[in-house]
Amino acid sequence: MRPAILFLCAALCLCTAAAGFAADLDIHGQLVDPVLQARFEAITKQLRCLVCQNESIADSNVQLAGDLRREVREQLLAGRTDAEIFDFMTARYGEFVRFNTPFEGKTLAIWGAPFFLLLLGGVVIYRVTRARSRLPLDDEPAPEPPAIGPR
Amino acid sequence: MWKFLVPMGAFLALALLFALGLNPNRDIRALPSPLIGKAAPVFTLSVVEDPGRSFSNASLKGQVYVLNAFGTWCAPCREEQDTLLEIAKQHVVPIIGLDFNDDRARAQRWLRELGDPYAETAFDPDERAAIDWGVYGAPETYLVDTHGVIIFKYISPMTLDVWQREFLPRIAAARKDGA
Numbered sequence: 001m002r003p004a005i006l007f008l009c010a011a012l013c014l015c016t017a018a019a020g021f022a023a024d025l026d027i028h029g030q031l032v033d034p035v036l037q038a039r040f041e042a043i044t045k046q047l048r049c050l051v052c053q054n055e056s057i058a059d060s061n062v063q064l065a066g067d068l069r070r071e072v073r074e075q076l077l078a079g080r081t082d083a084e085i086f087d088f089m090t091a092r093y094g095e096f097v098r099f100n101t102p103f104e105g106k107t108l109a110i111w112g113a114p115f116f117l118l119l120l121g122g123v124v125i126y127r128v129t130r131a132r133s134r135l136p137l138d139d140e141p142a143p144e145p146p147a148i149g150p151r
Numbered sequence: 152m153w154k155f156l157v158p159m160g161a162f163l164a165l166a167l168l169f170a171l172g173l174n175p176n177r178d179i180r181a182l183p184s185p186l187i188g189k190a191a192p193v194f195t196l197s198v199v200e201d202p203g204r205s206f207s208n209a210s211l212k213g214q215v216y217v218l219n220a221f222g223t224w225c226a227p228c229r230e231e232q233d234t235l236l237e238i239a240k241q242h243v244v245p246i247i248g249l250d251f252n253d254d255r256a257r258a259q260r261w262l263r264e265l266g267d268p269y270a271e272t273a274f275d276p277d278e279r280a281a282i283d284w285g286v287y288g289a290p291e292t293y294l295v296d297t298h299g300v301i302i303f304k305y306i307s308p309m310t311l312d313v314w315q316r317e318f319l320p321r322i323a324a325a326r327k328d329g330a
Binding site: 050 | 285
């Protein structure tokens, strides 16, 4: 008697779990909730597939990408935030999985380098043009050398 | 003086950058694992040989061990199998197999035909444990110390040279540290 009841309970739990999961996805395997689906698409586009390193896991067909998409989907359904999902991925694969480098202390050099180089280039151009503008133009007669000594 | 030093310095900096970046011995696909220095993720999975028997790496606490992630779909894994068998014969540390994304019957045949270097072979069909370990290719080989911390990861087929050069000294150090 007891084992039979236990078995029934287990079967019932399994069925509801399976139904619960199936109810979250439509026939195309998309999340039924359009907000979650939009977040799913945005997140998977920002995660690098580590097998074919220039593709996102949204685009890649390899097994790992598929399994990581499943992971993202499950975590969205579990109510995780985008930041938590990105943290999950970087804890396992490193910062390299993110296509969009977050702006933090350690990434300051990456974000700051272009602006620093732009500023440096500006300073160089400014100094060069200033120096050149003091030179005589080609079609101008050179200024008379100052007379030396009394004539 | 500055007119000479600044361009010279810039040139040397660029030359150094290129020397590091264009080094032909550098594997540009290899990524530093963020899990080095972190606790090894714990998994409980059935073993390849028997779906009814489970194995957890938690049972290895206090021991130095090697975890080798592989799959029968992976050609380079076939390449390293002889090396792994050779290493297993040395009985230095237990080698744990993590067979991911695989078919159980195929994995059983693989172990039967090529030989089984593993103390235990965990079966991870949906790659959940592999994702926790940050596995992104195969084969990948991890070294875990007596505190259950991942201290080294090697991506590519294992060779005896790599084993002697990279693994054995670290194993000896980990044992000394754990004793």
